[in-house]
Amino acid sequence: MLAAADPNLIPSIFRPESVPAHAIHELSLFVLAVTAGIFVVVFGLIAYATFRFRRRPDDDGREPAQIYGSNPVEVAWTTVPLLIVVVLSLATARVIQQVQNAPKPASAVDVELVGHQWWWEIRYPKLGIVTANELHVPVSSPGRPMPTFLDLRSADVIHSFWVPRLAGKTDLVPNRRNHMWIEPQRTGLFIGQCAEYCGTQHAKMLLRVYVHTPEDFDRWVREQKAPAGVPPAVAPGRRVFEQTACVNCHALSGTIADGRFGPDLSHLMSRETLGAGALTNSAAGLKDWIRSPDRFKPGVLMPAMNLPESDLDQLVAYLATLK
Numbered sequence: 001m002l003a004a005a006d007p008n009l010i011p012s013i014f015r016p017e018s019v020p021a022h023a024i025h026e027l028s029l030f031v032l033a034v035t036a037g038i039f040v041v042v043f044g045l046i047a048y049a050t051f052r053f054r055r056r057p058d059d060d061g062r063e064p065a066q067i068y069g070s071n072p073v074e075v076a077w078t079t080v081p082l083l084i085v086v087v088l089s090l091a092t093a094r095v096i097q098q099v100q101n102a103p104k105p106a107s108a109v110d111v112e113l114v115g116h117q118w119w120w121e122i123r124y125p126k127l128g129i130v131t132a133n134e135l136h137v138p139v140s141s142p143g144r145p146m147p148t149f150l151d152l153r154s155a156d157v158i159h160s161f162w163v164p165r166l167a168g169k170t171d172l173v174p175n176r177r178n179h180m181w182i183e184p185q186r187t188g189l190f191i192g193q194c195a196e197y198c199g200t201q202h203a204k205m206l207l208r209v210y211v212h213t214p215e216d217f218d219r220w221v222r223e224q225k226a227p228a229g230v231p232p233a234v235a236p237g238r239r240v241f242e243q244t245a246c247v248n249c250h251a252l253s254g255t256i257a258d259g260r261f262g263p264d265l266s267h268l269m270s271r272e273t274l275g276a277g278a279l280t281n282s283a284a285g286l287k288d289w290i291r292s293p294d295r296f297k298p299g300v301l302m303p304a305m306n307l308p309e310s311d312l313d314q315l316v317a318y319l320a321t322l323k
């Protein structure tokens with residue numbers, strides 16, 4: 001599903017493509033270098049002592065000279081670790097400060113991200129857009145900074161936003177608002193994943209971030225804001241939709257459906273995946289999914305609606321027009 005062959009899609013903190021991710025990456029390399037130095041010194045000494053003072057055949061069995069206390073050694077092994085800890089703390093505090101207190105430019109895009117079991121609700125309050133599981137943002141450049149500021153909340157349990165190439169991990173905690181921001185400097189697709197165990201389908205709570213040129217982002221915004229037309233041929237499917245329990249959980253602009261338990265369906269077919277990355281979004285995938293969501297995501301909160309086959313076909317034909 002994730003086309004693992006494409007190295008650009010591998011979520012690695014070692015290939016940052018966003019301002020806060022770069023800051024965290026540099027810090028992690030510094031911490032790794034310092035701790036690698038400690039590792040080499042400590043294990044070098046252990047290896048040396050093990051080899052140099054190993055038991056030999058001509059040992060006379062007597063204990064070597066026992067030495068108690070040494071002020072220079074005590075001072076050295078107290079101050080050196082202390083200095084290392086202070087340096088690591090200061091370097092970390094600097095990056096935390098840099099990431100947490102970043103000024104928000106007027107050109108920033110605002111996004112509210114709400115974690116649900118097991119999908120992501122994505123709202124652009126200033127743009128009037130609601131979508132799910134696939135976050136679209138503009139690319140940022142020094143001449144045209146367009147970071148995206150995220151307001152993170154949860155509708156149920158603790159989830160965690162983590163798109164390793166774009167930003168550090170930040171939890172979505174019930175009754176609390178957390179904040180993070182991303183500032184990607186390259187267009188493309190970046191894969192993220194819920195990073196806090198949140199129940200049965202935690203593993204299938206994927207997040208896709210599409211970074212567009214500003215022009216492409218504007219086009220995406222226009223498409224998302226355009227009302228979905230209903231071709232006459234699919235009107236029966238729309239009736240099926242409005243007459244089943246779909247409307248209790250999903251919202252669909254221009255219809256009576258305004259539920260918030262499940263993803264907004266207004267521009268359903270503009271998304272590449274269903275069930276937060278559980279399967280590819282297509283008319284066939286949609287049909288399989290609606291027939292038995294549990295087959296793809298055991299424990300999923302969406303029930304199988306057990307629609308007669310003809311109703312299901314009409315419903316899918318209608319949903320497939322929601323571009």
Ligand code: CUA
Nearest residue numbers: 159194198202
């Ligand atoms: Cu949401 Cu794990």
